[in-house]
Amino acid sequence: MSQNKNKVIAHRGAWKNTSATENSIAALENAIKLKCYGSEFDVHMSADSVLFVHHDHAVKGTDIEKTNSTELLQIKLENGENLPTLEAYLKAGAKQKNTRLILEIKTSSISKERSLALTEKCVEMVKKLKVEGITDYIAFDYDVCLKVKQLAPNAHVEYLNGDKTPAEIKAAGLSGVDYHFTVFKKNENWIKEMHQLNLSTNTWTVNDEPVMKWFLDQNVDFITTNEPELLLKISK
């Protein structure tokens, strides 16, 4: 394995300082070129159960969950790419092994059932494309995190919502947390406590140098950022 050894996770890919649109395949490819540890992206499910990569629930005014895939496939991103399916996204990521694919399962705006159905489909697609070895999962919905662990016990799964203690995360069998930076600032012992429990620590979304440096001093495992170039430079 030639996994990149750094703490940098590009949030929605590397897009801010490039011509790529966030969550585009180009943004993933830029993060790979930069040699980031990981590149994060967000996944939703269309009305007819096809998975698409996008941050918001709607893309150009079209609600992904309430629209069929044939219509969604027509949508172009700002950089000219089609709205990527998860399948296309993972296939682009599968061309290499150095940058991990950090797959965020978005919470459905319709129902818990749809969040869990999306979870099953994500795990299924990751297996089908044989990218289990380079894919990690994150989610705000605790039940989604537990479901991934149940479906893929070896998967690395981090919880996003910031409201579970190190002991609770350990007891649930999750791999670690990816918490907003203010949560770690409020609970200054959590990074240390997580490490004592062999849990991983990741924080979002840190774009300012002083905050990056604070987390580097705390020896956080990963920092998710819109400024991967800056973080790579200062964490060397």
Ligand code: MG
């Ligand atoms: Mg995300």
